[in-house]
Amino acid sequence: MRINTHPILEFKRGAAVTITFDGKPIEARDNETIAVALHAAGIRNIGRSMNLHRDRGLFCAIGNCSSCMMIVDGVPNVRTCLELCRDGMTVETQHDKGVLA
Amino acid sequence: MIKTDLLVIGAGPAGLCAAVAAGESGKDVLILERSHTPGGQLVKQTHMFFGSEKQHAATRGFDIASILLDKLNAMSNVRMVTNATVLAAYDDGLWTADILGKYEKIMPQAVVCATGANEKSLAFPGCDLPGVYGAGAVQTLMNQYGVLPAERAVMLGAGNIGLIVSYQLLQAGVKVLAVAEGSARIGGYLVHAAKLRRMGVPIMTAHTVKAAYGKESLEAVTLWALDDKWQGIPGTEITYRADTLCVAVGLSPLSELLWQAGCKMLYVPALGGHVPYRDDNLRTSLPHIFVAGDAAGVEEASSAMVEGTLAGLSAAEYLNAAPADIKERKNDCLSQLAQLRSGHVGERISAGLELARIKEAAGIC
Ligand SMILES: Cc1cc2nc3c(=O)[nH]c(=O)nc-3n(C[C@H](O)[C@H](O)[C@H](O)COP(=O)(O)OP(=O)(O)OC[C@H]3O[C@@H](n4cnc5c(N)ncnc54)[C@H](O)[C@@H]3O)c2cc1C
Ligand code: FES
Numbered sequence: 001m002r003i004n005t006h007p008i009l010e011f012k013r014g015a016a017v018t019i020t021f022d023g024k025p026i027e028a029r030d031n032e033t034i035a036v037a038l039h040a041a042g043i044r045n046i047g048r049s050m051n052l053h054r055d056r057g058l059f060c061a062i063g064n065c066s067s068c069m070m071i072v073d074g075v076p077n078v079r080t081c082l083e084l085c086r087d088g089m090t091v092e093t094q095h096d097k098g099v100l101a
Numbered sequence: 102m103i104k105t106d107l108l109v110i111g112a113g114p115a116g117l118c119a120a121v122a123a124g125e126s127g128k129d130v131l132i133l134e135r136s137h138t139p140g141g142q143l144v145k146q147t148h149m150f151f152g153s154e155k156q157h158a159a160t161r162g163f164d165i166a167s168i169l170l171d172k173l174n175a176m177s178n179v180r181m182v183t184n185a186t187v188l189a190a191y192d193d194g195l196w197t198a199d200i201l202g203k204y205e206k207i208m209p210q211a212v213v214c215a216t217g218a219n220e221k222s223l224a225f226p227g228c229d230l231p232g233v234y235g236a237g238a239v240q241t242l243m244n245q246y247g248v249l250p251a252e253r254a255v256m257l258g259a260g261n262i263g264l265i266v267s268y269q270l271l272q273a274g275v276k277v278l279a280v281a282e283g284s285a286r287i288g289g290y291l292v293h294a295a296k297l298r299r300m301g302v303p304i305m306t307a308h309t310v311k312a313a314y315g316k317e318s319l320e321a322v323t324l325w326a327l328d329d330k331w332q333g334i335p336g337t338e339i340t341y342r343a344d345t346l347c348v349a350v351g352l353s354p355l356s357e358l359l360w361q362a363g364c365k366m367l368y369v370p371a372l373g374g375h376v377p378y379r380d381d382n383l384r385t386s387l388p389h390i391f392v393a394g395d396a397a398g399v400e401e402a403s404s405a406m407v408e409g410t411l412a413g414l415s416a417a418e419y420l421n422a423a424p425a426d427i428k429e430r431k432n433d434c435l436s437q438l439a440q441l442r443s444g445h446v447g448e449r450i451s452a453g454l455e456l457a458r459i460k461e462a463a464g465i466c
Contacts, residue, residue, distance in 0.1 A: 032246050062136065
């Protein structure tokens with residue numbers, strides 16, 4: 001959920017863009033990361049563990065922990081907490097170590 | 102191949118101050134920052150800073166970042182590149198980076214490593230469920246991007262980060278059910294703790310998480326009391342219906358690049374983990390590599406800024422571009438650091454720093 005009123009902060013939202021997550025369209029802003037846009041849409045399960053296939057969420061949000069890796073525009077192992085949304089971007093859950101197309 | 106006099110890795114408070122200090126010497130400075138925005142942890146800190154005027158006390162973290170960025174923008178010899186992750190250091194002095202998705206080689210004369218720190222985690226049943234976050238991640242979500250993690254949170258850790266992020270969760274409209282702290286005392290400043298108590302949040306000392314539950318993501322958290330040997334006491338369990346668990350149990354220095362570069366390292370619990378040996382000028386065991394901020398030992402943003410300035414001055418000196426008043430400026434940094442490190446938390450840090458200090462006479466090789 002996006003915060004609309006905050007006692008100290010004012011959020012400058014970027015331009016509206018649409019990304020697709022596992023085929024579903026998600027409204028996003030071009031100055032937020034993929035993981036943030038998914039959170040705003042109520043999606044917190046973004047990564048997957050490789051062996052036990054357990055869902056993973058954000059842990060660090062600054063690129064340190066690899067818990068948020070997904071396939072973005074066909075490229076696996078993208079840390080979605082760092083990558084900004086672009087219009088038309090496709091984002092998919094990654095179930096394995098990832099292979100380059 | 103990119104050539105530069107000084108490479109600064111990381112654009113948090115330490116890296117920005119290092120770049121300002123070194124930039125004033127006229128040398129070419131390249132700052133590489135992994136994120137798409139500079140400022141490091143400062144950009145998500147909405148509270149006013151302590152410390153003295155020199156470290157921007159009473160200014161909010163994100164305003165400090167923009168003051169520093171304005172200074173850098175005015176210098177034509179300083180270049181900042183975001184979306185740029187430094188990947189590796191090689192024996193011949195070469196560094197590599199992923200810059201906007203391209204693999205680049207960099208050959209700097211000197212390096213200031215200001216990569217910051219990594220949030221620590223804890224192992225408990227359910228610790229990998231979505232909804233279990235580092236407290237800093239929640240701060241990033243809320244304060245930098247204006248997005249809520251969820252609705253009902255439990256905080257683990259009553260150090261400054263745990264206390265401050267709990268307060269910020271309340272400000273953003275998230276219910277904070279409890280703050281659990283393993284040790285018998287609150288670690289952070291009591292002003293922050295008092296604010297939470299006034300808002301009705303229980304702070305449970307000598308308590309920790311027993312387990313986190315949930316089918317697809319976090320649904321409940323069980324806390325329990327700890328005895329004086331830090332063992333859970335059966336029968337004291339309390340379960341909260343929570344969709345968010347923030348883990349604020351400390352940070353460890355992001356010092357891998359220094360390790361790889363060949364700097365001599367030491368494990369110092371008081372500094373959060375492995376840190377490089379360094380002398381009073383923040384020079385590591387390798388003469389051209391300097392370190393500053395959390396990467397040198399986890400402290401806070403005020404000391405990171407002063408260390409950044411000191412490392413930037415030392416790097417300029419190494420590059421034969423020391424300003425005329427370098428002695429006074431370095432001494433000023435050292436006395437600011439001594440002041441920031443007074444008090445009981447500072448004592449522990451100072452003792453840790455002493456272990457990793459390269460003493461002039463003894464030398465390290
Ligand atoms: C959740 C949280 C709350 C905090 N609250 C407070 C507070 O209230 N008051 C206070 O004084 N301090 C606080 N701190 C501590 C303070 O923010 C840090 O001590 C300070 O930011 C350290 O500055 P730094 O420049 O060393 O690191 P950082 O601010 O972490 O900056 C490091 C930068 O380096 C970049 N980086 C890392 N690796 C690479 C790489 N390989 N290539 C390129 N760039 C890289 C990172 O993206 C980051 O921008 C808090 C810290 C956290 C995590
Ligand atoms: S959440 Fe840790 S790398 Fe993205």
